[in-house]
Amino acid sequence: MLDAHDLRKTYQTGDGSLTVLDGVSLSVARGESVALTGESGSGKSTLLHLLGCLDTPDGGRLSLDGSRIDDLDDAGRARLRRDRIGVVFQSLNLIPSLTVAQNLAFQARLAGRHDPDWQQRLTRRLGLDGLGQRFPEQLSGGQQQRVAIGRAIANRPDLVLADEPTGNLDETTAARVMDLLLELVDETGAAFLMVTHSDVLAARLSRRLHLSGGRLA
Numbered sequence: 001m002l003d004a005h006d007l008r009k010t011y012q013t014g015d016g017s018l019t020v021l022d023g024v025s026l027s028v029a030r031g032e033s034v035a036l037t038g039e040s041g042s043g044k045s046t047l048l049h050l051l052g053c054l055d056t057p058d059g060g061r062l063s064l065d066g067s068r069i070d071d072l073d074d075a076g077r078a079r080l081r082r083d084r085i086g087v088v089f090q091s092l093n094l095i096p097s098l099t100v101a102q103n104l105a106f107q108a109r110l111a112g113r114h115d116p117d118w119q120q121r122l123t124r125r126l127g128l129d130g131l132g133q134r135f136p137e138q139l140s141g142g143q144q145q146r147v148a149i150g151r152a153i154a155n156r157p158d159l160v161l162a163d164e165p166t167g168n169l170d171e172t173t174a175a176r177v178m179d180l181l182l183e184l185v186d187e188t189g190a191a192f193l194m195v196t197h198s199d200v201l202a203a204r205l206s207r208r209l210h211l212s213g214g215r216l217a
């Protein structure tokens with residue numbers, strides 16, 4: 001499903017250059033869930049951004065279902081993200097001027113894959129019934145997190161990427177939100193990769209990759 005080979009990424013900083021990814025290779029199969037761990041600053045978010053076509057590598061290859069995606073132009077990357085990739089950011093990135101229902105439908109509508117029945121089921125499963133007409137700022141942190149998860153899954157993507165998706169929640173709420181995320185990803189059959197600092201959460205996924213010194217172990 002997702003294949004990365006020898007990915008490299010170097011940032012130019014004020015005082016020189018910083019190589020963050022120095023030959024990262026990984027594969028994630030459909031239906032598989034992978035935890036990505038590593039110390040702060042080890043490059044987890046950088047890698048997630050490359051895998052989600054939100055940024056481009058300086059070297060290496062990236063493919064989805066056997067087709068190269070690292071050499072797409074901006075429009076091609078945007079299309080791919082819209083149609084096949086769902087991302088849950090730690091900062092959520094909900095659209096403040098849209099209601100919960102509109103946020104949930106946003107990416108699916110853009111992709112021409114809005115499915116009202118699936119959205120209704122998602123809304124119920126995520127415990128967001130009755131909140132559809134509210135705006136994100138009128139929700140609790142846990143509710144916002146669930147909207148972000150719903151939005152990432154509403155168009156049944158092939159690949160779901162999550163960056164510390166329960167990072168801002170208390171332990172009990174985090175566990176509940178995580179249950180939902182794993183169940184829903186499982187239902188869609190997507191390949192799933194999640195950045196986490198938590199050993200407990202990492203242990204719940206089928207495999208764990210650890211990023212250190214620019215490489216995976």
Ligand SMILES: Nc1ncnc2c1ncn2[C@@H]1O[C@H](COP(=O)(O)OP(=O)(O)OP(=O)(O)O)[C@@H](O)[C@H]1O
Binds near residue numbers: 011013038041043
């Ligand atoms: N746009 C950028 N320009 C320059 N340096 C950057 C940029 N983005 C990230 N970095 C640096 O790259 C390194 C890796 O950052 P990244 O955010 O990928 O790490 P991380 O493992 O996700 O960290 P954390 O667990 O703290 O979120 C860090 O040293 C960071 O300062």
